[in-house]
Amino acid sequence: MFIDVKPILTGAVDVIEFDDTLAPPAPFNGIEFPEPVRVVSRIKNMAGYMTLTASASVPYITRCARCLKEISRVFTHTFTRTLATRLQNGENDDYLLIRDDRVALDEPLLEDLVLNLDFVYLCKEDCKGLCPKCGKDRNEGECGCSDKKEVDPRLAILAKFLDK
Ligand SMILES: [Zn+2]
Ligand SMILES: [Zn+2]
Structure with a gap:
């Protein structure tokens, strides 16, 4: 131009x-x-x-x-x-x-x-973006996984031992 x-x-x-x-x-x-x-x-x-x-x-x-x-x-x-x-x-x-x-x-x-x-x-x-775990569009409602805190799998095993 x-x-x-x-x-x-x-x-x-x-x-x-x-x-x-x-x-x-x-x-x-x-x-x-x-x-x-x-x-x-x-x-x-x-x-x-x-x-x-x-x-x-x-x-x-x-x-x-x-x-x-x-x-x-x-x-x-x-x-x-x-x-x-x-x-x-x-x-x-x-x-x-x-x-x-x-x-x-x-x-x-x-x-x-x-x-x-x-x-x-x-x-x-x-x-709100997508849920990193299930991929659901969080703008369309909560998927349920976002509220729960992820538990470190190593700690989960430890918890099992302590339960016994
Ligand atoms: Zn967006
Ligand atoms: Zn989710």
């Missing part, structure tokens, strides 16, 4: 607004993106430099870290950068370079979006 900033560079306009979709990022850390990323961006002339603000939203599918239930939601992310025709001190994450009067948005935006995803998703804040 290239945005032509020539109208600002020549002084014809002060603001460029842009609404488009990007191919979704590759699956990342167990998160899949079934639909394109919607990007609404705005480039503003700040007298001497330009700022870009892009709001990206993308549907995603992942699984609850506790109960493994499928989660399908929309992730929204705001991306802000200063546009520069050349970089003063080499690479800088706060800047996007203007080349041939255009700004390439795809790669930096998708990279930033993926970096801002969470590592753990839960179907709900208080998800």
Whole structure:
């Protein structure tokens, strides 16, 4: 996705607004993106430099870290950068370079979006998860094994001896 900033560079306009979709990022850390990323961006002339603000939203599918239930939601992310025709001190994450009067948005935006995803998703804040013993989804009710304390089998044998 290239945005032509020539109208600002020549002084014809002060603001460029842009609404488009990007191919979704590759699956990342167990998160899949079934639909394109919607990007609404705005480039503003700040007298001497330009700022870009892009709001990206993308549907995603992942699984609850506790109960493994499928989660399908929309992730929204705001991306802000200063546009520069050349970089003063080499690479800088706060800047996007203007080349041939255009700004390439795809790669930096998708990279930033993926970096801002969470590592753990839960179907709900208080998800009780699966019982580690019987595998029952504890959100659907108690299975009965969770209340009883596990007795160390070695201690159980010892208890038998003491009973005699
Ligand atoms: Zn869950
Ligand atoms: Zn159980």
